Amino acid sequence: TQLLEQSPQFLSIQEGENLTVYCNSSSVFSSLQWYRQEPGEGPVLLVTVVTGGEVKKLKRLTFQFGDARKDSSLHITAAQPGDTGLYLCAGNAGNNRKLIWGLGTSLAVNP
């Protein structure tokens, strides 16, 4: 069974702090997506990473795909209250087209 483990499960920090959340698996993925879900809304795609070792930046968010395409990380610099939400990673194993989802990291950024 393919699994994606996200850590930490919960994170509560002060505005201005930096943080990193992780998405790990023993399986290889052809691509990995990161989504953010705010309360009462559906997940919104942040980024898709495809190439091993790839780094993508979205303003204060930096996403990295592991060299072996088994893991990924999301680093947020100088977190803002607007970054609060559930961060989900989803891996695409390729053939069967089902996305494998992690349980998410619930982030709270306090002003």
Added chain:
Amino acid sequence: KAGVTQTPRYLIKTRGQQVTLSCSPISGHRSVSWYQQTPGQGLQFLFEYFSETQRNKGNFPGRFSGRQFSNSRSEMNVSTLELGDSALYLCASSVGLTGYNSPLHFGNGTRLTVT
């Protein structure tokens, strides 16, 4: 461009009843996927429809079914509701079949409570 629309937003049903949820995808999107989201299990894939055909299915009992119409709108039905069916049901549309080159666009979900 209008986003994915799910109706209703909230539903309260009793055990044993059945329920139908509706999803209107983004215009031009031909794939619709359904997910169940609960705090303990996270996002669980139910099924994906493309061009009115079910293309992929998750590990849910036959009480969960769906269909897609010619205009790509989709409905999901749950029969003989159980307490454990209480969850947020999310619909997502994409241009093509789910994959890295066809990202998912989610609606805001239907919150189903079974009492």
